[in-house]
Amino acid sequence: xxxxxxxFVCRECGYTSLKWTGCCPECGNWNTFDEEVxxxxxxxxxxxxxxxxxxxxxxxxxxxxxYDTGIDELNVLFGGxxxxxxxxLIGGDPGIGKSTLLLQICSNLANDNKILYVSGEESSKQLxxxxxxxxxxxxxxxxxxxxxxxxxxxxxxxxxxxxxMIDSIQTMNLSEISSASGSVTQVRECTYVLQKIAKERDISxxxxxxxxxxxxxAGPKILEHIVDVVLYFEGESKFSFRILRVVKNRFxxxxxxxxxxxxxxxxxxxxxxxxxxLNERPNGVSxxxxxxxxxxxxxxxxxxxxxxxxSGFGMPRRMCKGFDYNRMSLIIAVxxxxxxxxxxxxxxxxxxxxxxxxxxxxxxxxxALSLISSLRxxxxxxxxxxxxxxxxxxxxxxxxxxxxxxxxxxxxxxNKIIVPSNCMKNISKVPExxxxxxxxxxxxxxxxVFNV
Ligand SMILES: Nc1ncnc2c1ncn2[C@@H]1O[C@H](COP(=O)(O)OP(=O)(O)OP(=O)(O)O)[C@@H](O)[C@H]1O
Ligand SMILES: [Mg+2]
Ligand SMILES: [Zn+2]
Numbered sequence: 001x002x003x004x005x006x007x008f009v010c011r012e013c014g015y016t017s018l019k020w021t022g023c024c025p026e027c028g029n030w031n032t033f034d035e036e037v038x039x040x041x042x043x044x045x046x047x048x049x050x051x052x053x054x055x056x057x058x059x060x061x062x063x064x065x066x067y068d069t070g071i072d073e074l075n076v077l078f079g080g081x082x083x084x085x086x087x088x089l090i091g092g093d094p095g096i097g098k099s100t101l102l103l104q105i106c107s108n109l110a111n112d113n114k115i116l117y118v119s120g121e122e123s124s125k126q127l128x129x130x131x132x133x134x135x136x137x138x139x140x141x142x143x144x145x146x147x148x149x150x151x152x153x154x155x156x157x158x159x160x161x162x163x164x165m166i167d168s169i170q171t172m173n174l175s176e177i178s179s180a181s182g183s184v185t186q187v188r189e190c191t192y193v194l195q196k197i198a199k200e201r202d203i204s205x206x207x208x209x210x211x212x213x214x215x216x217x218a219g220p221k222i223l224e225h226i227v228d229v230v231l232y233f234e235g236e237s238k239f240s241f242r243i244l245r246v247v248k249n250r251f252x253x254x255x256x257x258x259x260x261x262x263x264x265x266x267x268x269x270x271x272x273x274x275x276x277x278l279n280e281r282p283n284g285v286s287x288x289x290x291x292x293x294x295x296x297x298x299x300x301x302x303x304x305x306x307x308x309x310x311s312g313f314g315m316p317r318r319m320c321k322g323f324d325y326n327r328m329s330l331i332i333a334v335x336x337x338x339x340x341x342x343x344x345x346x347x348x349x350x351x352x353x354x355x356x357x358x359x360x361x362x363x364x365x366x367x368a369l370s371l372i373s374s375l376r377x378x379x380x381x382x383x384x385x386x387x388x389x390x391x392x393x394x395x396x397x398x399x400x401x402x403x404x405x406x407x408x409x410x411x412x413x414x415n416k417i418i419v420p421s422n423c424m425k426n427i428s429k430v431p432e433x434x435x436x437x438x439x440x441x442x443x444x445x446x447x448x449v450f451n452v
Pocket of ligand 1: 092095096097098099100101121133262263264
């Protein structure tokens with residue numbers, strides 16, 4: 001018998017070490033090492049049988065390759081529907097709506113396909129309760145409250161479903177592995193088992209993954225490498241908005257998002273997110289500026305709010321919600337050096353309304369303008385929107401998707417659009433009653449907007 005080897009595995013990144021260490025040399029996290037017993041030798045040996053490679057030309061290919069989830073926005077994220085035989089991962093914070101989405105997908109797919117829903121977290125009754133709320137009832141939907149992988153595998157062999165949902169991968173457990181459910185080894189090995197079944201039997205599998213405090217899927221990054229598609233839920237569970245983002249897709253673009261609203265009947269796609277995000281915008285208040293960023297192939301307009309106040313302590317406070325902290329520091333530095341506005345003794349707070357995250361540099365200009373607006377206590381024009389990346393020299397750099405942004409802004413009633421001058425060539429037609437203002441450096445934008 002091969003001797004079992006004891007090693008220590010980092011829960012966050014999957015780094016292995018023969019000795020226990022407090023701090024992971026790979027990802028720098030503390031106290032993340034778990035002891036795990038592996039029998040690597042056996043595994044390597046068992047997988048060493050020969051398989052004849054096939055000629056590409058001779059591989060069978062059937063045209064009915066994708067499942068329609070019944071939710072158009074979701075189909076787009078999957079690149080046109082869930083690919084048959086693929087394995088996908090949906091991650092997100094606790095309570096954000098992962099199980100809800102899964103059950104909704106089930107309801108649509110169960111019309112023509114057999115589905116097995118494995119829940120390691122909830123009992124059949126709890127699932128039924130949710131299904132009732134979502135008004136889902138189907139004869140093709142099988143519920144299995146189970147966390148033991150062996151029984152899951154035998155159920156799959158028995159029921160022969162087309163699609164399998166695993167809620168969640170962290171609760172699944174392979175009995176031959178001694179470490180606890182949710183540990184790196186368990187998560188990884190369970191995923192391998194499922195991946196093998198998916199490819200062998202042409203079953204599509206969707207996994208739910210929990211995220212850790214950094215917002216990554218708990219367990220190693222390796223999970224993201226094994227699966228074909230990775231979708232992340234973003235948003236605050238206190239807000240009703242949920243953004244589903246593609247992080248990886250072997251069968252489609254990773255440039256897409258879908259916006260949903262959480263209602264009693266489940267997640268409903270929001271067709272015009274910008275209108276909803278700007279719904280409660282106060283008029284004539286300083287520190288508010290609307291920006292536009294491209295989320296994948298579509299523009300999203302959102303309100304950035306800043307509050308700049310005198311600091312009560314020696315060390316000014318800086319806080320960001322929905323915007324990158326370091327990016328804010330950079331913008332403040334540029335405003336000090338290139339435009340002559342000083343924030344040294346001032347607290348700065350930035351908030352992006354609606355729980356959405358702006359991680360596109362196109363939001364820079366709106367952040368800068370909202371900061372100056374609050375600093376000077378001068379409201380911006382209500383019909384104004386601004387976008388553009390700010391460079392270290394104070395220059396306003398071009399961004400993508402300008403034409404679409406202009407159309408969207410006009411649709412939502414904005415009539416003054418500040419755009420980087422280098423983008424002007426990309427605007428073929430300026431809509432009626434809209435004034436486009438081309439700008440190329442931060443100092444001139446500020447003097448133009450605030451008449452100084
Ligand atoms: N009656 C209801 N009306 C509106 N929203 C509800 C209702 N019941 C539940 N919800 C929403 O559903 C969310 C929980 O959804 P769900 O159980 O799908 O999340 P999850 O991501 O699977 O959570 P977990 O990580 O705990 O498994 C709640 O946060 C709440 O927003
Ligand atoms: Mg759940
Ligand atoms: Zn690590």
